[in-house]
Amino acid sequence: MLRFLLRRLALVVPTFIGITLVAFSLIHLIPGDPVENLSGERGMDPARRERLLHEFGLDRPLPAQYASYVVQVLRGDLGTSLTTHQPVLDEFLALFPATLELALFAMLVAVAVGLPAGIIAALNRNRMADYLVMGASLAGYSMPIFWWALLLILFFSVDLGWTPVSGRIAVQYDVPAATGLMLLDAWRSDAPGALRSAASHLVLPSIVLGTVPLAVIARMTRSSMLEVLREDYVRTARAKGLPMRRVILVHALRNALIPVVTVIGLQVGLLLSGAILTETIFSWPGIGNWLIHGVQSRDYPVVQGGLLLIASLVVGVNLLVDALYGVINPRIRHV
C-alpha cells in the first residue's frame, strides 16, 4: 500500500513543476510592464523602476528567476496582494475554510442525493423513476449554475423569505473564528440563533454548488450499478439466498462504487470552478470570490499565487482520492 502511494506521489512531482512553471510565466505573459504589474504602481520614475526591477529580481535571466520563484514558493512566500497589502498565502489560508465548508456541504448534498438517486434509477431501469432521475440529472449539468442560483434565490429568498441571500451568517452575530468553519464555530459560540443562522446561510449555496456533482454522481452510479448487477458474483449472492437488499447494498454497491469514487474525486476541480460562481452570487467570502476580485482588479500577485495554490490543491486531493481508491478496490493494492 505504501509503495503504491509513493509511486503515485512520484508521478505528481512533474505535474507540480509544470504548475509552478505556468504560475511563474503568468507574470511575464500578461501584457504590460512586469514591474508595474507586480508592484501595482503606474508611471514610476525610472530610478524607482530600476530599484523595483532589481528588488523583484526581474533583471536576472529567466531560469534564475524561476529557480528563486520556486524556492520562494516552497518557503511559503507567494507575494503580497496589491489591494490589501497582505501576504497572498495568508489571505488564502484565511479564506480557504469558507470555501472548504461550502465544498464539503455541497459534496454532502451531491452524494446524499445523487447516490440513492442513481441506485433507484438502476433498479427501475427504463421506468418512470429512471426517466425522472436521468432527466433531472441531465438538466442539472446542462444549466449554468449561476442562473440556477438566481432562480433558487428568487424562489426561496425573495418569494418565500426562507433563506438569506448573502454571507455566511447574519450580520449581528460576531462569532469567533476558531476553526474557520462557520457552522462549527457558531455552534461552539453558544450565541442563541447563531447556529441556525449559519445553517440557513449554508443551505442555498450548498445546493447550488452541489447540483452538478449530484447530476454526475447520479448518472455514474446508475450506469455502474447496471453493469455490476449483470455480473456473475451478483448471481452467486442471489443463489445463496441472501435478501435482495443485501445483494444490492452490499455485494453490488461495493463494486459499483469503485468508478463512482473516482468520479467523486474528479469533482474537486468542478467544485472549485463552481465555487467561484457560487461565492460571487452569494457573497460568500471564500477563495473563489477572492480570486475573481483579484482578476477584476488586476491584483496579479493574488492571481498568480491563487492559481498556484488552487492547482496544487486539486492535485493534492486527486492523490488522496487515489489512496482512497486503493482502500476500496483491493485488486489494485497488490498490483
Added chain:
Amino acid sequence: MTAATTTTRTPDPLLQIDALRVEFGPAASPLVAVDDLALHVDEGEVVGVVGESGSGKSVAALATMGLVDPPARIAARRLRFAGVDLLAVGERERRALVGKDLAMIFQDPLASLNPCFTVAFQLTEVLRAHGSSAERASARARRERALQLLRQVGIADAEARLDAYPHQLSGGMAQRVMIAMAVACRPRLLIADEPTTALDVTVQAQILDLLMQLQARERMAMILISHDLALVAQAAHRVVVMYAGRIVEAGPAAALFDAPRHPYTRALLDALPEHNVGRARLQALPGVVPGRDDRPRGCLLSPRCAHAVQRCRDVDPAVLCADGREVRCHFPLARPGANDA
C-alpha cells in the same frame, strides 16, 4: 374397520419439474430457451444434463433456482422442490430454501466470487443466513466452520486462504471455495452448472472427484450440467439429453451411453474424439441448432437428422417411455450403437 394396508411407496422425488417453459423477448415472437422440460431428481441421485451450448440446460437450472428475472416468462405445470411449489412460493420462503437446501455452483468460479470481499466474508455470509443457531449467533463459530469447510473441500493451508481475496486464488481453488459455500448448509440438492469447464484439465478431475466425494458422504442429490459426455458418464446415475430447449432422451447413464435411442445422442457420441480414431475429421451433424426464427414445425432435429422422413418434418414427436427410458423421436434407434461407417 379394516387396517390400512401398508404399501412400500417410493418417496416423492426431491425435485419435480413438469412442462417447464422459459421464454425471453417479446411475447409475440419469443425466444424459447426451455420448452416442455420434464425432470425429476430423487434424494441422493446424480442426474447429468448434457447438450451443446444454447440447449437450455443452464436456463432451466436458473429458472429452478428463481434466478431468471422478468421480463422473461417462466411457466410450468409443476415445479416442486422438497414439497414446496417453487412457482407459487413467496420470496421469503424461497430465500429460506435457496442457498440452504437448494444450492448451485457456476461455470466461471473467479467471476462468480465478489472481488471486493475476502473468502471468509463470502463463506460466513451463507452461514449467517442459513447456518445453525450457533453459527448464526457467533462470528467465531462461523469462522471455525468456514475453516472446516475449506479443509473439507481440499484446500491446504485453509487459514491463509480464508483471508484471501478472490483474485489471489487460482481457478481450481476458487471453485473449491464456491463448492464450500454451496455445501456449507448441507443442501439436499446441488446444481452444478459446468463446474469444470473453465478449469485446467488436471484440475477438472480433482474437482469432479471432490464433488463425487461430497455427494456420497452427504448423500446429496446433484444435477450435473455439462457438455462433456465423459464427465457425465463417470458421475451420473441418470442422464438427460437436451436439444434446442427440449429433452430429447433420458435414461440410466450406462444404458443411455451404451445404446442411445435418439439420433442426437448418437451424434453426440459419434463426435467424441475417441470414436473418431483414424478419421480425418470428426463426425458432426451438419447444420446449426434452431434459434428463434427457424424452429421447424415438426421434430426440432429434423433439418439435421440423417434419418428424417416427411413425418419427422411435419409432426412434433411426443415423448415415448419404455423400461425407464424416454425418447422424443418418431423412430428411436433400436440397435445398440456401433460406429456407423
Added chain:
Amino acid sequence: MSDGASAIEDVQAAGTGAGGSWHEAWNAFRAGRGALVGMAIIATLLLAALGADLIAPHSPIEQARDAALTPPAWRADGTRAYLLGTDELGRDMLSRLIHGTRLSLAIGFVSVALSLLVGVPLGLVAGTFGGWTQVAVMRLMDVMLALPSLLLAIAVVAILGPGLANATIAIAIVLLPHMVRLTRAAVLEEIAKDYVTSSRIAGAGPWRLMFSTLLPNCVAPLIVQSTLGFSSAILDAAALGFLGLGAQPPTPEWGSMLAGALEFIQRAPWVVTEPGLAILVTVLGFNLMGDGLRDALDPRLRR
C-alpha cells in the same frame, strides 16, 4: 471543458472505436428519442442564428429608456411590441436572445474547431511517436487539467484581457487537453492492431500513417467529444460573460445578460429567467445529441 460532462467522459472508456457500420450507427442514433430532440433543438437554434437579422423584431442594442423593464407580453402590463419584455435599459429581450444565439453558437463552433485543430495533431503525434514526445505532451496536458476548467479560462483571460474573442481562445485552451487525450487514447488503441503493423511494414511513414490510417478511426470519439465540448463551451462562455470577463456590454451574450440581473430579481424576474433558459435549452440540445451520438457510435455502451 465543463467538468460535469467531462468527468463522465474521462471515466468511461474512451473506446468509442469504429465499431459497426455507419448505417447501424445511424439507426441506433435515430432510435434514441433524446438525440432526435437534441437535433431538433440545435436545428432551430441554427436557423435563429442564421436568420437573426430577419427574425428579431428590434435591434438588440438599441435602448428605449422609457420602456425599461417592460414585462413580457403574456402579463397584463406587458405589450405585444416587446414579446419577452425589456431589460433595464429598455432593450428588447427577444431580439437580444435571438442575436445571442448567433454569438453562442459561434463561440461554441470556433472554440471547438480551434481545440480540434491544435489538439488532434498533438494527440496523433504523441501517440504515434511515443517516447519523450508523448511524455512531454501528456505532462503538459496534465498540468492544464490540474486547473479546473473555469479557472484555466479565467487565467487565460487574465493574461489576454476581457472580451469575446479572448474568451473564445480561453475556452479553446480549456477544451484542448481533452481532445489531445482522446486522440492519443484512440491512437494507442489502433496502433496495436494488425492493419497498422502491416501498413508500417509496407513502408508507410509516420505522417501518412497518422493522417490516412489512424485519424479516420479516431473520428467517432472525437465527434462525441466535440458535441459535448460545444455544450461545455457555451456554459463556460456564459460563466465568463457573467463574471464580466467575456463579452462586454452591449453585446447580447446570454451570460453577460445575467451579469447585473441580481438586483432586478424582484422587480423584473424575466430578465433573469429568460437568458438562463436560453442557455439551458441550448446546452441541453447539445448534450442530448452528444449522448445520442455516443450511444450510437459505441456499441458497448448501448443501453
